[in-house]
Amino acid sequence: MWLRRFSQIGILLLFIGANKWGWNILIGNLSSAYVFETFYLSDPFAILQILLAGFILGADVLIGGLIILLIYGIIGGRVFCSWVCPMNIVTDTALWLRKKWKLNEIQFHTPINRNIRYWVLFLALILSVFSGVAAFEFVSPVSMLHRGLIFGMGFGWAAVAVIFLFDLLVLKNGWCGHVCPIGAFYSVVSKYHWIKVQHTVENCTDCMECFVVCPEPQVLKIIGKKSGSINNGECTNCGRCIEVCDDKALKFIKREKIIRRNENE
Ligand code: SF4
Ligand code: SF4
Structure with missing residues:
Protein backbone atom coordinates (compact mmCIF):
# COMPACT_ATOMS: atom_id res chain seq x y z
CA MET A 1 0.00 0.00 0.00
CA VAL A 189 -8.64 -2.92 -22.55
CA SER A 190 -6.59 -4.75 -19.89
CA LYS A 191 -7.94 -8.26 -20.19
CA TYR A 192 -4.76 -9.71 -21.70
CA HIS A 193 -2.09 -7.85 -19.75
CA TRP A 194 1.13 -9.60 -18.72
CA ILE A 195 1.52 -8.89 -15.03
CA LYS A 196 -1.15 -10.78 -13.12
CA VAL A 197 -1.87 -12.18 -9.69
CA GLN A 198 -1.18 -15.90 -9.54
CA HIS A 199 -2.96 -18.21 -7.11
CA THR A 200 -1.42 -21.47 -5.86
CA VAL A 201 -4.22 -23.63 -4.48
CA GLU A 202 -1.81 -25.99 -2.64
CA ASN A 203 -0.79 -23.08 -0.36
CA CYS A 204 -4.31 -21.68 0.11
CA THR A 205 -5.93 -22.27 3.52
CA ASP A 206 -9.32 -20.78 2.49
CA CYS A 207 -9.01 -18.00 5.07
CA MET A 208 -10.61 -15.60 2.52
CA GLU A 209 -8.59 -12.62 3.75
CA CYS A 210 -8.02 -11.72 0.09
CA PHE A 211 -11.79 -11.43 -0.47
CA VAL A 212 -12.08 -9.06 2.47
CA VAL A 213 -9.47 -6.58 1.20
CA CYS A 214 -10.00 -6.88 -2.56
CA PRO A 215 -11.80 -3.86 -4.06
CA GLU A 216 -13.06 -6.15 -6.86
CA PRO A 217 -13.71 -9.46 -5.06
CA GLN A 218 -15.66 -10.89 -8.01
CA VAL A 219 -12.29 -11.39 -9.77
CA LEU A 220 -11.18 -13.89 -7.12
CA LYS A 221 -13.40 -16.77 -8.21
CA ILE A 222 -10.55 -19.29 -8.38
CA ILE A 223 -9.45 -18.80 -4.76
CA GLY A 224 -9.44 -22.11 -2.90
CA LYS A 225 -10.58 -23.97 -6.04
CA LYS A 226 -7.66 -24.17 -8.45
CA SER A 227 -4.28 -22.72 -9.25
CA GLY A 228 -4.10 -20.11 -11.98
CA SER A 229 -3.87 -16.41 -12.73
CA ILE A 230 -6.52 -13.76 -12.11
CA ASN A 231 -7.53 -13.04 -15.69
CA ASN A 232 -10.35 -10.58 -15.10
CA GLY A 233 -9.49 -7.06 -16.36
CA GLU A 234 -11.32 -5.61 -13.34
CA CYS A 235 -8.37 -6.63 -11.12
CA THR A 236 -6.46 -3.41 -10.44
CA ASN A 237 -3.17 -5.17 -9.68
CA CYS A 238 -3.17 -3.29 -6.39
CA GLY A 239 -1.48 -6.19 -4.61
CA ARG A 240 -3.67 -5.92 -1.50
CA CYS A 241 -4.57 -9.61 -1.71
CA ILE A 242 -0.87 -10.53 -1.88
CA GLU A 243 -0.10 -8.29 1.09
CA VAL A 244 -2.64 -9.99 3.37
CA CYS A 245 -1.99 -13.58 2.28
CA ASP A 246 0.22 -15.12 4.97
CA ASP A 247 0.17 -18.50 3.24
CA LYS A 248 2.07 -17.35 0.16
CA ALA A 249 -0.80 -18.51 -2.05
CA LEU A 250 -0.79 -15.29 -4.07
CA LYS A 251 1.96 -13.48 -5.91
CA PHE A 252 2.52 -11.34 -8.99
CA ILE A 253 3.60 -13.30 -12.02
CA LYS A 254 4.61 -12.37 -15.57
CA ARG A 255 2.87 -13.78 -18.63
CA GLU A 256 5.75 -15.98 -19.80
CA LYS A 257 5.66 -17.78 -16.46
CA ILE A 258 1.88 -18.22 -16.74
CA ILE A 259 2.25 -19.76 -20.21
CA ARG A 260 5.12 -22.01 -19.10
CA ARG A 261 3.12 -23.14 -16.07
CA ASN A 262 0.09 -23.96 -18.22
CA GLU A 263 2.28 -25.92 -20.64
CA ASN A 264 3.70 -27.99 -17.78
CA GLU A 265 0.26 -28.84 -16.42
S1 SF4 B 1 -4.52 -7.31 -7.01
FE1 SF4 B 1 -6.07 -6.03 -5.96
S2 SF4 B 1 -7.86 -6.05 -7.31
FE2 SF4 B 1 -6.51 -7.71 -8.00
S3 SF4 B 1 -7.27 -9.54 -6.94
FE3 SF4 B 1 -5.66 -8.66 -5.63
S4 SF4 B 1 -6.73 -7.28 -4.20
FE4 SF4 B 1 -8.13 -7.75 -5.89
S1 SF4 C 1 -10.00 5.85 -12.62
FE1 SF4 C 1 -10.02 4.02 -11.33
S2 SF4 C 1 -9.25 4.70 -9.31
FE2 SF4 C 1 -9.75 6.52 -10.51
S3 SF4 C 1 -11.79 7.04 -9.85
FE3 SF4 C 1 -11.99 5.75 -11.68
S4 SF4 C 1 -12.15 3.62 -10.95
FE4 SF4 C 1 -11.43 4.90 -9.26
Whole structure:
Protein backbone atom coordinates (compact mmCIF):
# COMPACT_ATOMS: atom_id res chain seq x y z
CA MET A 1 0.00 0.00 0.00
CA TRP A 2 2.85 2.40 0.83
CA LEU A 3 4.36 1.76 -2.60
CA ARG A 4 1.04 2.64 -4.21
CA ARG A 5 0.73 5.82 -2.17
CA PHE A 6 4.31 6.73 -3.05
CA SER A 7 3.47 6.26 -6.75
CA GLN A 8 0.16 8.18 -6.60
CA ILE A 9 1.53 11.11 -4.58
CA GLY A 10 4.85 11.11 -6.46
CA ILE A 11 3.14 11.41 -9.86
CA LEU A 12 0.89 14.14 -8.50
CA LEU A 13 3.92 16.01 -7.12
CA LEU A 14 5.63 15.90 -10.51
CA PHE A 15 2.58 17.61 -12.07
CA ILE A 16 2.36 20.16 -9.24
CA GLY A 17 6.13 20.78 -9.52
CA ALA A 18 5.76 21.57 -13.21
CA ASN A 19 3.08 24.17 -12.49
CA LYS A 20 4.59 25.73 -9.36
CA TRP A 21 8.35 25.34 -9.67
CA GLY A 22 8.92 24.86 -13.39
CA TRP A 23 9.96 21.20 -13.29
CA ASN A 24 9.88 19.70 -16.77
CA ILE A 25 9.29 16.03 -15.92
CA LEU A 26 5.49 15.88 -16.27
CA ILE A 27 3.85 19.03 -17.63
CA GLY A 28 0.07 19.15 -17.97
CA ASN A 29 -2.40 16.81 -16.32
CA LEU A 30 -3.67 13.22 -16.48
CA SER A 31 -5.49 13.88 -19.77
CA SER A 32 -2.27 14.77 -21.52
CA ALA A 33 1.22 15.18 -20.10
CA TYR A 34 4.31 16.50 -21.85
CA VAL A 35 7.19 14.35 -20.59
CA PHE A 36 10.65 15.92 -20.27
CA GLU A 37 9.43 18.37 -22.93
CA THR A 38 10.08 15.58 -25.42
CA PHE A 39 6.96 13.44 -25.95
CA TYR A 40 3.34 13.18 -24.82
CA LEU A 41 1.54 10.63 -22.68
CA SER A 42 -2.23 10.93 -23.12
CA ASP A 43 -5.35 9.37 -21.66
CA PRO A 44 -6.73 6.99 -24.33
CA PHE A 45 -10.29 7.20 -22.93
CA ALA A 46 -10.22 11.00 -23.22
CA ILE A 47 -8.78 10.71 -26.74
CA LEU A 48 -11.54 8.31 -27.75
CA GLN A 49 -14.22 10.73 -26.52
CA ILE A 50 -12.57 13.69 -28.27
CA LEU A 51 -12.34 11.78 -31.55
CA LEU A 52 -15.97 10.63 -31.26
CA ALA A 53 -16.96 14.24 -30.60
CA GLY A 54 -15.58 15.05 -34.05
CA PHE A 55 -12.30 16.75 -33.19
CA ILE A 56 -8.95 16.06 -34.80
CA LEU A 57 -5.92 15.52 -32.60
CA GLY A 58 -2.23 15.91 -33.35
CA ALA A 59 -0.17 12.80 -34.06
CA ASP A 60 1.99 13.40 -30.95
CA VAL A 61 -1.09 13.28 -28.67
CA LEU A 62 -2.45 10.20 -30.46
CA ILE A 63 0.89 8.42 -30.13
CA GLY A 64 0.91 9.39 -26.44
CA GLY A 65 -2.49 7.72 -26.04
CA LEU A 66 -1.28 4.63 -27.82
CA ILE A 67 1.75 4.37 -25.52
CA ILE A 68 -0.50 4.49 -22.44
CA LEU A 69 -2.90 1.99 -24.01
CA LEU A 70 -0.04 -0.43 -24.63
CA ILE A 71 1.50 0.05 -21.19
CA TYR A 72 -1.78 -0.65 -19.38
CA GLY A 73 -3.41 -2.95 -21.93
CA ILE A 74 -0.43 -5.24 -22.51
CA ILE A 75 1.80 -4.92 -19.47
CA GLY A 76 0.31 -3.60 -16.24
CA GLY A 77 -3.45 -4.03 -16.56
CA ARG A 78 -5.73 -1.65 -14.68
CA VAL A 79 -2.84 -0.18 -12.68
CA PHE A 80 -3.98 3.37 -13.44
CA CYS A 81 -6.65 2.88 -10.79
CA SER A 82 -4.43 1.59 -8.03
CA TRP A 83 -1.09 3.26 -8.75
CA VAL A 84 -1.85 6.58 -10.49
CA CYS A 85 -5.39 7.90 -9.99
CA PRO A 86 -5.63 10.47 -7.15
CA MET A 87 -9.31 9.61 -6.59
CA ASN A 88 -8.18 6.21 -5.34
CA ILE A 89 -6.73 7.91 -2.25
CA VAL A 90 -10.14 9.51 -1.58
CA THR A 91 -12.11 6.27 -2.05
CA ASP A 92 -9.57 4.22 -0.08
CA THR A 93 -9.89 6.74 2.77
CA ALA A 94 -13.68 6.35 2.68
CA LEU A 95 -13.25 2.57 2.76
CA TRP A 96 -10.85 2.80 5.69
CA LEU A 97 -13.30 4.99 7.64
CA ARG A 98 -16.16 2.64 6.73
CA LYS A 99 -14.30 -0.20 8.41
CA LYS A 100 -13.13 1.91 11.35
CA TRP A 101 -16.60 3.24 12.09
CA LYS A 102 -18.20 -0.13 11.31
CA LEU A 103 -20.39 1.32 8.56
CA ASN A 104 -20.04 -1.76 6.37
CA GLU A 105 -23.49 -2.91 7.35
CA ILE A 106 -25.00 0.11 5.56
CA GLN A 107 -25.76 -1.17 2.06
CA PHE A 108 -28.64 -1.11 -0.33
CA HIS A 109 -30.81 -4.19 0.22
CA THR A 110 -30.42 -5.05 -3.45
CA PRO A 111 -26.72 -5.26 -4.29
CA ILE A 112 -25.82 -2.68 -6.93
CA ASN A 113 -24.60 -4.30 -10.11
CA ARG A 114 -20.93 -3.61 -10.81
CA ASN A 115 -21.65 -3.58 -14.54
CA ILE A 116 -23.29 -0.14 -14.24
CA ARG A 117 -19.84 1.32 -14.98
CA TYR A 118 -19.87 -0.26 -18.44
CA TRP A 119 -23.18 1.45 -19.16
CA VAL A 120 -21.71 4.74 -17.93
CA LEU A 121 -18.75 4.13 -20.25
CA PHE A 122 -21.07 3.39 -23.17
CA LEU A 123 -23.16 6.48 -22.37
CA ALA A 124 -20.05 8.68 -22.22
CA LEU A 125 -19.02 7.53 -25.70
CA ILE A 126 -22.52 7.88 -27.20
CA LEU A 127 -23.01 11.32 -25.63
CA SER A 128 -19.65 12.42 -27.03
CA VAL A 129 -20.87 11.54 -30.52
CA PHE A 130 -24.15 13.42 -30.20
CA SER A 131 -23.07 16.38 -28.07
CA GLY A 132 -19.85 17.21 -29.90
CA VAL A 133 -17.88 17.41 -26.63
CA ALA A 134 -15.86 14.82 -24.74
CA ALA A 135 -18.83 14.02 -22.50
CA PHE A 136 -17.23 12.44 -19.44
CA GLU A 137 -14.20 14.74 -19.51
CA PHE A 138 -16.66 17.57 -19.11
CA VAL A 139 -17.88 16.24 -15.75
CA SER A 140 -15.11 13.88 -14.67
CA PRO A 141 -14.51 14.14 -10.90
CA VAL A 142 -11.12 12.49 -11.46
CA SER A 143 -10.05 15.33 -13.76
CA MET A 144 -11.59 17.91 -11.42
CA LEU A 145 -9.61 16.53 -8.49
CA HIS A 146 -6.35 16.19 -10.40
CA ARG A 147 -6.56 19.59 -12.09
CA GLY A 148 -7.75 21.14 -8.84
CA LEU A 149 -4.74 19.82 -6.91
CA ILE A 150 -2.38 21.15 -9.57
CA PHE A 151 -3.96 24.44 -10.58
CA GLY A 152 -6.32 25.22 -7.68
CA MET A 153 -9.62 23.70 -6.64
CA GLY A 154 -12.91 25.46 -7.34
CA PHE A 155 -16.25 23.69 -7.15
CA GLY A 156 -14.39 20.42 -7.83
CA TRP A 157 -14.32 19.82 -4.07
CA ALA A 158 -18.10 19.31 -4.19
CA ALA A 159 -17.77 16.46 -6.70
CA VAL A 160 -14.98 14.86 -4.65
CA ALA A 161 -17.04 15.23 -1.46
CA VAL A 162 -20.05 13.55 -3.11
CA ILE A 163 -17.92 10.56 -4.13
CA PHE A 164 -16.33 10.37 -0.68
CA LEU A 165 -19.72 10.39 1.05
CA PHE A 166 -21.18 7.93 -1.47
CA ASP A 167 -18.37 5.46 -0.75
CA LEU A 168 -18.49 6.12 2.99
CA LEU A 169 -22.22 6.05 3.63
CA VAL A 170 -23.96 4.40 0.70
CA LEU A 171 -21.93 1.74 -1.06
CA LYS A 172 -18.62 0.03 -0.33
CA ASN A 173 -16.22 0.68 -3.24
CA GLY A 174 -19.17 2.53 -4.77
CA TRP A 175 -17.50 4.89 -7.22
CA CYS A 176 -14.45 2.91 -8.38
CA GLY A 177 -16.08 -0.51 -8.27
CA HIS A 178 -19.48 0.37 -9.70
CA VAL A 179 -19.67 3.73 -11.49
CA CYS A 180 -16.39 5.15 -12.81
CA PRO A 181 -16.14 4.74 -16.60
CA ILE A 182 -12.36 5.27 -16.57
CA GLY A 183 -11.93 2.13 -14.47
CA ALA A 184 -14.40 0.36 -16.77
CA PHE A 185 -12.41 1.46 -19.83
CA TYR A 186 -9.16 0.12 -18.42
CA SER A 187 -10.92 -3.10 -17.36
CA VAL A 188 -12.02 -3.64 -20.96
CA VAL A 189 -8.64 -2.92 -22.55
CA SER A 190 -6.59 -4.75 -19.89
CA LYS A 191 -7.94 -8.26 -20.19
CA TYR A 192 -4.76 -9.71 -21.70
CA HIS A 193 -2.09 -7.85 -19.75
CA TRP A 194 1.13 -9.60 -18.72
CA ILE A 195 1.52 -8.89 -15.03
CA LYS A 196 -1.15 -10.78 -13.12
CA VAL A 197 -1.87 -12.18 -9.69
CA GLN A 198 -1.18 -15.90 -9.54
CA HIS A 199 -2.96 -18.21 -7.11
CA THR A 200 -1.42 -21.47 -5.86
CA VAL A 201 -4.22 -23.63 -4.48
CA GLU A 202 -1.81 -25.99 -2.64
CA ASN A 203 -0.79 -23.08 -0.36
CA CYS A 204 -4.31 -21.68 0.11
CA THR A 205 -5.93 -22.27 3.52
CA ASP A 206 -9.32 -20.78 2.49
CA CYS A 207 -9.01 -18.00 5.07
CA MET A 208 -10.61 -15.60 2.52
CA GLU A 209 -8.59 -12.62 3.75
CA CYS A 210 -8.02 -11.72 0.09
CA PHE A 211 -11.79 -11.43 -0.47
CA VAL A 212 -12.08 -9.06 2.47
CA VAL A 213 -9.47 -6.58 1.20
CA CYS A 214 -10.00 -6.88 -2.56
CA PRO A 215 -11.80 -3.86 -4.06
CA GLU A 216 -13.06 -6.15 -6.86
CA PRO A 217 -13.71 -9.46 -5.06
CA GLN A 218 -15.66 -10.89 -8.01
CA VAL A 219 -12.29 -11.39 -9.77
CA LEU A 220 -11.18 -13.89 -7.12
CA LYS A 221 -13.40 -16.77 -8.21
CA ILE A 222 -10.55 -19.29 -8.38
CA ILE A 223 -9.45 -18.80 -4.76
CA GLY A 224 -9.44 -22.11 -2.90
CA LYS A 225 -10.58 -23.97 -6.04
CA LYS A 226 -7.66 -24.17 -8.45
CA SER A 227 -4.28 -22.72 -9.25
CA GLY A 228 -4.10 -20.11 -11.98
CA SER A 229 -3.87 -16.41 -12.73
CA ILE A 230 -6.52 -13.76 -12.11
CA ASN A 231 -7.53 -13.04 -15.69
CA ASN A 232 -10.35 -10.58 -15.10
CA GLY A 233 -9.49 -7.06 -16.36
CA GLU A 234 -11.32 -5.61 -13.34
CA CYS A 235 -8.37 -6.63 -11.12
CA THR A 236 -6.46 -3.41 -10.44
CA ASN A 237 -3.17 -5.17 -9.68
CA CYS A 238 -3.17 -3.29 -6.39
CA GLY A 239 -1.48 -6.19 -4.61
CA ARG A 240 -3.67 -5.92 -1.50
CA CYS A 241 -4.57 -9.61 -1.71
CA ILE A 242 -0.87 -10.53 -1.88
CA GLU A 243 -0.10 -8.29 1.09
CA VAL A 244 -2.64 -9.99 3.37
CA CYS A 245 -1.99 -13.58 2.28
CA ASP A 246 0.22 -15.12 4.97
CA ASP A 247 0.17 -18.50 3.24
CA LYS A 248 2.07 -17.35 0.16
CA ALA A 249 -0.80 -18.51 -2.05
CA LEU A 250 -0.79 -15.29 -4.07
CA LYS A 251 1.96 -13.48 -5.91
CA PHE A 252 2.52 -11.34 -8.99
CA ILE A 253 3.60 -13.30 -12.02
CA LYS A 254 4.61 -12.37 -15.57
CA ARG A 255 2.87 -13.78 -18.63
CA GLU A 256 5.75 -15.98 -19.80
CA LYS A 257 5.66 -17.78 -16.46
CA ILE A 258 1.88 -18.22 -16.74
CA ILE A 259 2.25 -19.76 -20.21
CA ARG A 260 5.12 -22.01 -19.10
CA ARG A 261 3.12 -23.14 -16.07
CA ASN A 262 0.09 -23.96 -18.22
CA GLU A 263 2.28 -25.92 -20.64
CA ASN A 264 3.70 -27.99 -17.78
CA GLU A 265 0.26 -28.84 -16.42
S1 SF4 B 1 -12.15 3.62 -10.95
FE1 SF4 B 1 -11.99 5.75 -11.68
S2 SF4 B 1 -11.79 7.04 -9.85
FE2 SF4 B 1 -11.43 4.90 -9.26
S3 SF4 B 1 -9.25 4.70 -9.31
FE3 SF4 B 1 -10.02 4.02 -11.33
S4 SF4 B 1 -10.00 5.85 -12.62
FE4 SF4 B 1 -9.75 6.52 -10.51
S1 SF4 C 1 -7.27 -9.54 -6.94
FE1 SF4 C 1 -5.66 -8.66 -5.63
S2 SF4 C 1 -4.52 -7.31 -7.01
FE2 SF4 C 1 -6.51 -7.71 -8.00
S3 SF4 C 1 -7.86 -6.05 -7.31
FE3 SF4 C 1 -8.13 -7.75 -5.89
S4 SF4 C 1 -6.73 -7.28 -4.20
FE4 SF4 C 1 -6.07 -6.03 -5.96
